Amino acid sequence: MNDPGTRSGGGAEGMEPLHSHFASREQQREATTLGMWLFLATEILFFGALFLAYAYVRWSFPAVVQQASRHLELVMGTINTGVLLTSSFAMAVGVLFAEQGRHRAAAKALAATALMGVAFLMIKGSEYAAVIHEGFLPGFTANLEPVSRPGGGYAGLLSEGGGPVPGQEELFFWLYFVMTGIHAIHVAIGVGMLTLLAWWMRKPHPASRASLNTVRNAGLYWHFVDLVWVFLFPLLYLAGHRFQP
Amino acid sequence: MKATEPTLRTFATVWAALMVLLALTVGVALFDLGPLSLAVALVIAVTKAVLILLVFMHVRYGSREVLVFAGAAYLWLAILLVGTFHDYVTRNWLPGPPAQRRQSSGR
Numbered sequence: 500m501n502d503p504g505t506r507s508g509g510g511a512e513g514m515e516p517l518h519s520h521f522a523s524r525e526q527q528r529e530a531t532t533l534g535m536w537l538f539l540a541t542e543i544l545f546f547g548a549l550f551l552a553y554a555y556v557r558w559s560f561p562a563v564v565q566q567a568s569r570h571l572e573l574v575m576g577t578i579n580t581g582v583l584l585t586s587s588f589a590m591a592v593g594v595l596f597a598e599q600g601r602h603r604a605a606a607k608a609l610a611a612t613a614l615m616g617v618a619f620l621m622i623k624g625s626e627y628a629a630v631i632h633e634g635f636l637p638g639f640t641a642n643l644e645p646v647s648r649p650g651g652g653y654a655g656l657l658s659e660g661g662g663p664v665p666g667q668e669e670l671f672f673w674l675y676f677v678m679t680g681i682h683a684i685h686v687a688i689g690v691g692m693l694t695l696l697a698w699w700m701r702k703p704h705p706a707s708r709a710s711l712n713t714v715r716n717a718g719l720y721w722h723f724v725d726l727v728w729v730f731l732f733p734l735l736y737l738a739g740h741r742f743q744p
Numbered sequence: 745m746k747a748t749e750p751t752l753r754t755f756a757t758v759w760a761a762l763m764v765l766l767a768l769t770v771g772v773a774l775f776d777l778g779p780l781s782l783a784v785a786l787v788i789a790v791t792k793a794v795l796i797l798l799v800f801m802h803v804r805y806g807s808r809e810v811l812v813f814a815g816a817a818y819l820w821l822a823i824l825l826v827g828t829f830h831d832y833v834t835r836n837w838l839p840g841p842p843a844q845r846r847q848s849s850g851r
Binding site: 529532533536537539540541543544547548550551554555558559573577580581584585587588590591592595715718719722723725726729730732733734736737738740 | 750751752755756758759762763766769770773774775776777781782785786788789792793796797799800801802806807809810813814816817818820821824825828829832833
């Protein structure tokens, strides 16, 4: 019991390199986890500003958001949600294997997670192509009026009867491209990170670079990216009901 | 908050629950429930998020400090949303020039 490492269950946890500025592996694990959550808190607020913008647009122009939402690819969006949720499951399993000291199995699970991330990005790419093909790329909207019309301002955004104005749809597509685009960048960073970790962990005794805490934090990051999508999907794709009564 | 460490079975159960919730949210969204649509979609999304946070992200198995760190950001997010919307929502409560009328059709 004198060695702090033996208290934390041994196995992969006991093999973990203990850095000199920590008193025990437990303290090291706790500090590393809290640090990662602190980073994720800044990420939540980063995306939070975009969700605020969405909330404002939806509150101001509910009918427009419903109408514009129906132009998004529901099937591709649903498949992508399934892919990302499943990749999160693979990630959780990867962390579990790493904790059990099964590095090869963990490397495979991490590689599977990264592959699903790539699949997500590919589906997202073809979805972008479809939406752009329909003419909804903000700034290049062939069949929409620009948002800020000359002499418009706030008054220009409101039609006389209170009904939807085509230009307002552009606001929704701005949000769609920026929110999913920044999310996709996060997915791409995660894919790179997991590929690197899987490569480091492919041997039975991985380098200390792929330490258990690094794998855990990579897992937290990946689940966070999944978490953002869990809210993006219903807000963007499911805003307008698809069956007309 | 500490619970016994999760197993492969725990993760598989949560994954299955997430898939059911995904099917549910898409199924419900096909129909017009009026203002309820957004509420139902958000309740399902929050349920999925809580499952991911507690199990996949190990908050359920971590210390109290982890719980506080993981929850703190949502408090600030709530301040951001409530602080902004207390203005927009109450703008038309008092009579005045109808300069920034909220679009009235649909919901």
